[in-house]
Amino acid sequence: MDEIEKLRCEATYLDSASFTLDALKARAKLAEFQLPGSGLWLVKLVQAAVSLQAPAIHVQFGRSTVTVRFDAPGLASAEQLLQQVIAGQITNHLVTALRSCAGVTTESVEWHSGGGRVELNAQTTLTSSSRETGFLLIATRPPRARSLYKALATSISHLVRNTAEEYEAVAERCWVCPIPIFLDGRPLQGGYDSPLRRGLLSPPGAVV
Numbered sequence: 001m002d003e004i005e006k007l008r009c010e011a012t013y014l015d016s017a018s019f020t021l022d023a024l025k026a027r028a029k030l031a032e033f034q035l036p037g038s039g040l041w042l043v044k045l046v047q048a049a050v051s052l053q054a055p056a057i058h059v060q061f062g063r064s065t066v067t068v069r070f071d072a073p074g075l076a077s078a079e080q081l082l083q084q085v086i087a088g089q090i091t092n093h094l095v096t097a098l099r100s101c102a103g104v105t106t107e108s109v110e111w112h113s114g115g116g117r118v119e120l121n122a123q124t125t126l127t128s129s130s131r132e133t134g135f136l137l138i139a140t141r142p143p144r145a146r147s148l149y150k151a152l153a154t155s156i157s158h159l160v161r162n163t164a165e166e167y168e169a170v171a172e173r174c175w176v177c178p179i180p181i182f183l184d185g186r187p188l189q190g191g192y193d194s195p196l197r198r199g200l201l202s203p204p205g206a207v208v
Contacts, residue, residue, distance in 0.1 A: 039169030042066065044097035045137065046174050046181060051093055054134075056180040059170065064107075064141050066166050071134035077114030079127055094135075101139050112136040141166070 042059065045068050049057040052072035060067040076084075076094075084095045085102065102109045108121040117130035171188065174181055181188040 039165035039167075040173075041097045041100040042068070042166045042170045043173050044093045044100065046170060046177055048092065048094035048097055049135075050177065050179055054179060056182065058182045059166075059184075061167060061184055066137075066139045066141065068137045068139075069134060075113045075135055078111055078116030078118040078130065081111065081113060082118045082125070082127070098137075101137070107140040109137065109139045111138075 046057055049070040049072065052070075052075065054070040054072040057068065057070040060069075081095065081098060084091050085099045098109075098111065102120050108119065110117060110119040112130040112132035113135045115130060117128045117132075119126040119128075167183070170181065170183070174188065177188075
């Protein structure tokens with residue numbers, strides 16, 4: 001210990017400093033390890049709606065966008081959700097969905113909750129107030145290439161709109177959901193007799 005103190009006395013103090021964390025790069029890194037598929041964040045949102053006791057969930061597929069809306073009691077504010085997304089802790093389905101959705105495969109994402117609004121894109125993170133009720137998420141998807149096998153067996157509508165992976169994820173995995181799911185305004189056929197449980201993809205020969 002005496003030797004250490006001697007060395008400390010001989011040293012020259014320069015300055016104290018601090019470091020900051022790049023939130024955008026941090027969330028992209030966190031999102032990379034959240035879910036194995038780029039469309040599974042939508043399944044997590046369905047799980048979040050169920051766990052939060054929402055009466056239903058509405059999903060709208062637009063031109064390179066996916067909009068999700070549901071009402072539920074006790075929703076955290078948009079800024080609180082942002083802090084949980086950045087923190088990197090495994091907390092609940094909603095935070096996992098947001099973290100995965102806000103990764104490198106998304107051009108921009110915004111969500112409204114608890115009277116607040118958060119918008120994330122490749123350059124900035126913005127927070128503001130919101131008049132939306134319940135939970136609302138709008139994700140903008142970049143163009144994505146698909147294999148010939150999947151392209152032949154994919155709805156032309158969703159293929160053109162760059163939302164095929166999201167549609168397939170929720171249709172194939174949420175057919176036993178206990179609450180109604182509306183896709184583009186139409187109820188998703190559920191139950192154990194649903195044909196969706198056999199999968200949406202058919203062999204390319206059968207499609208042709």
